Amino acid sequence: MTEISQTSLPIGRGLRGRCPRCGEGKLFTGFLNLRPRCEHCGLDYNFADAGDGPAVFVILIGGFIVVFAALVTEMLYQPPYWVHAALWLPLILIVTLAPLRPIKGLLIALQYHHKAAEGRVERRGDV
Ligand SMILES: [Zn+2]
Numbered sequence: 001m002t003e004i005s006q007t008s009l010p011i012g013r014g015l016r017g018r019c020p021r022c023g024e025g026k027l028f029t030g031f032l033n034l035r036p037r038c039e040h041c042g043l044d045y046n047f048a049d050a051g052d053g054p055a056v057f058v059i060l061i062g063g064f065i066v067v068f069a070a071l072v073t074e075m076l077y078q079p080p081y082w083v084h085a086a087l088w089l090p091l092i093l094i095v096t097l098a099p100l101r102p103i104k105g106l107l108i109a110l111q112y113h114h115k116a117a118e119g120r121v122e123r124r125g126d127v
Pocket of ligand 1: 025039042
């Protein structure tokens, strides 16, 4: 019986920045640039187009975390503005840059897994 580990699933492969098909080859060549193909199994990454998806998720999730923390801090302590700047500017960098690459890898892995592509018009009789 074959055991499937969490890292072999498309979600784990995407979060780790690995090839969505084999889970071994690297997906990225830079911080967010994709390699042309998997160096392990040869999967062509031309299908991959996460678009603005990673940025939208980062903005929504990171924005909620920072705004919620800033509001709670203001209501409880009313610190001077320089304290807010010292606290939230570094936090903004952390909550936006850290998850960007894993989220992009996740969206590409899910795109591959679900065979998502642009919509096409099919005429009757086309199979
Ligand atoms: Zn591969």
